[in-house]
Amino acid sequence: MDWVQEAAMPFHFQLNAVHMLIRTHLGESDKDPSCLDRHRTRLQCYKVDKNKPEYNQACELIEHSLIACVRADLKSNHLVTKHCPLLPWNSGVAAGVLVGPN
Numbered sequence: 093m094d095w096v097q098e099a100a101m102p103f104h105f106q107l108n109a110v111h112m113l114i115r116t117h118l119g120e121s122d123k124d125p126s127c128l129d130r131h132r133t134r135l136q137c138y139k140v141d142k143n144k145p146e147y148n149q150a151c152e153l154i155e156h157s158l159i160a161c162v163r164a165d166l167k168s169n170h171l172v173t174k175h176c177p178l179l180p181w182n183s184g185v186a187a188g189v190l191v192g193p194n
Contacts, residue, residue: 107147113154114145131157 118140119127132140135156138149 110147110150110154111145114140114150115142118142128153128157131160135160 114128117128119129121127121130121133124130128140132138132153135153137153137156138146140146140150140153
């Protein structure tokens with residue numbers, strides 16, 4: 093088996109990207125209103141460990157935070173009109189998908 097070499101697969105790159113995003117942008121909700129921890133608190137998600145975040149929880153937090161920011165930006169820039177309405181979005185909190193211990 094001396095011909096076998098380790099190779100990082102696309103999932104490993106994605107896993108490292110999620111870890112990097114959490115380490116960089118988690119922040120502290122008391123000091124920074126735009127950090128992921130503030131979004132986590134508002135969405136009532138699981139607490140995310142900054143040093144070793146769980147992949148699925150971190151991905152959900154990043155995805156829902158991005159969607160919320162885009163929706164807020166669309167509304168604040170008046171890009172939503174009666175001719176082009178913004179469809180309702182369910183973050184999953186009401187369905188209990190993201191709700192967990194703090």
